[in-house]
Amino acid sequence: MRTVYVNGAYVPEDEAKISVFDRGFLFADGVYEVTSVLDGKLIDFAGHAARLKRSLSELEMESPVSEDDLLEIHRHLVRVNEIDEGLVYLQVTRGAADRDFAYPAEARPSLVLFTQAKPGLADAPAAKKGMRVISIPDRRWGRRDIKTVQLLYPSMGKMMARAAGADDAWMVEEGAVTEGTSNNAYIVKGNTIVTRHLGEEILHGITRAAVLRMAAEAQMKVEERSFTIAEAQDADEAFVTSASTFVMPVVEIDGEPVGAGAPGPVAARLREIYLDESRKKAV
Known part of the structure; x- marks a missing residue:
């Protein structure tokens, strides 16, 4: 069973939970990135981190973690899930708040990451x-x-x-x-x-x-x-x-x-x- 990251915690995938009031669920109010993994290492991570920062800025959202912490989360998930070739998916939403079209001032961003093993990714038929x-x-x-x-x-x-x-x-x-x-x-x-x-x-x-x-x-x-x-x-x-x-x-x-x-x-x-x-x- 995969280990995933949800708002500061590494948990088994069947125990991962996000609020029903999360604006990613209610409004698609969130951004994401997908980083490839080859030989157990991250491809173009700096580029994905820079684009994530830009996407968040365009939607007036704050990153819930620093770029260094984000890199360590990626690396930990790759290690613990034993990913040699595959993907790391990252999603940041504006967080949970009572449903309202206006951006809520009190919401804290939600951060979720998970891996997908893709053997043969580099040598795809x-x-x-x-x-x-x-x-x-x-x-x-x-x-x-x-x-x-x-x-x-x-x-x-x-x-x-x-x-x-x-x-x-x-x-x-x-x-x-x-x-x-x-x-x-x-x-x-x-x-x-x-x-x-x-x-x-x-x-x-x-x-x-x-x-x-x-x-x-x-x-x-x-x-x-x-x-x-x-x-x-x-x-x-x-x-x-x-x-x-x-x-x-x-x-x-x-x-x-x-x-x-x-x-x-x-x-x-x-x-x-x-x-x-x-x-x-x-x-």
């Missing part, structure tokens, strides 16, 4: 065969740059993809791709990697930032701009990035093959570089 995606309208709220727990529409998008026999969905707004349901989206044309520019329309991915930096260091050309589904279908390659998939090729969009319909060399090389460099810098 999907990286060798690629993903198939469909396009769907982007019907989320406007502040997607804040990593909130409002994930109902992305969940609906994944179910739409499953119903269509695909692996995931890319969301489209005003004719352009924003991002995947739980990842940032990219295409490759010639020697150029194209991905959506940062703004309130997409999540500022931690893996995205690392991959783009590594691509530049490897002398790959990067353009941060909007692109359409038609442009993506005509691309040489496509891929997504996220903390749980790293760099994952996309081989089909709305039933049309991308390039040769198989994972391409750019995505493969970026995945290799990312895993190698991330392991070296893991904490």
Whole structure:
């Protein structure tokens, strides 16, 4: 049985409790992060901690613990749950208070963390065969740059993809791709990697930032701009990035093959570089 962290205590998962008045439950008034674990160490922890701080600030929330304490909580959960490859999920909510739309002044933030073992995370079969995606309208709220727990529409998008026999969905707004349901989206044309520019329309991915930096260091050309589904279908390659998939090729969009319909060399090389460099810098 897993050990989880709830508001200062490490407890067995079946004993973990949060108030029914917690605003994360009542209002989705909370934020989260997911950090990957490889070889028992945390990948890109500093980036996730920095984004958490920004998300909390945007919602006028205080962090219940320091960054150093947060790192130790992550490490303790990885150790006690014997996670070699997997994920650490973290969620901060505004806390429990009598139900009211206005932010309660007296609420204390709730902090929950748990692990998920994912053997073979780095050597996922999907990286060798690629993903198939469909396009769907982007019907989320406007502040997607804040990593909130409002994930109902992305969940609906994944179910739409499953119903269509695909692996995931890319969301489209005003004719352009924003991002995947739980990842940032990219295409490759010639020697150029194209991905959506940062703004309130997409999540500022931690893996995205690392991959783009590594691509530049490897002398790959990067353009941060909007692109359409038609442009993506005509691309040489496509891929997504996220903390749980790293760099994952996309081989089909709305039933049309991308390039040769198989994972391409750019995505493969970026995945290799990312895993190698991330392991070296893991904490």
